[in-house]
Amino acid sequence: MPDHDMNPSGFFDQVYDLVAQIPQGKVISYGQIARLLGRPRAARQVGWAMRRCPEGLPWQRVVMADGSITGGAFAARRRALLEMEGVPFTGDGKVNMAACRWIG
């Protein structure tokens, strides 16, 4: 009814909802989120949704499939937050996805 209201069925809303459900000490990759939503190739849009940086969203737990961290100037800051949450890192400066990969 409100034509100026957003549709909750949008792909973005599903991404935000899923990221908000990631438990502390766990991480997930962009592609994994897209797959759980039924879009195995929409990893780009997940990153696009993160780029908008909605408040209250722990997007720090969202990393690349390789365990690397992105996010422009905030990448280094997110890595520190993950370490505080107990996420193990590799000697290469990446997240140990094999030990902390969250499965929905």
Added chain:
DNA sequence: GGACTGACCAACC
């Protein structure tokens, strides 16, 4: 109203 871009991933040669 159409085309391009964007914090990615995986298949293909």
Added chain:
DNA sequence: AGGTTGGCCAGTC
């Protein structure tokens, strides 16, 4: 073994 391309949704010019 490494480089290139396609694909998806939404927002902007």
